[in-house]
Amino acid sequence: xxxxxxxxxxKAFLIDELEVExxxxxxxxxxxxxxxxxxxxxxxxxxxxxxxxGFKMDPxxxxxxxxxxxxxxxxxxxxx
Numbered sequence: 490x491x492x493x494x495x496x497x498x499x500k501a502f503l504i505d506e507l508e509v510e511x512x513x514x515x516x517x518x519x520x521x522x523x524x525x526x527x528x529x530x531x532x533x534x535x536x537x538x539x540x541x542x543g544f545k546m547d548p549x550x551x552x553x554x555x556x557x558x559x560x561x562x563x564x565x566x567x568x569x
Contacts, residue, residue: 495542495565499557502537516558524557542568 503509509524520526526534531548538546544567554560 490542490565490568492561492565495568496557496561498541499561499564502534502541506533506537514557516556516561518557519555520557520560521555538564544568 500511500514503514503524504511507524507526507530509526513523518524531551534551535546535548538544542564546567550563551560554563
């Protein structure tokens with residue numbers, strides 16, 4: 490799966506499921522500070538990653554990721 494495909498799926502999830510405003514989503518956007526993804530949403534993100542990309546993501550791993558770009562690269566690297 491290409492990085493663009495991963496980014497597209499993640500962006501759609503953030504907008505549709507977590508109700509992040511589309512104009513807040515940029516590669517450099519911070520997941521917690523800019524998009525408001527808190528501890529309750531992390532569970533949703535982990536389930537989404539497993540269902541959509543087919544690998545288990547530890548919530549602790551997500552907590553080490555700062556930006557949208559880092560998140561997309563992390564997911565893409567685990568899909569290969």
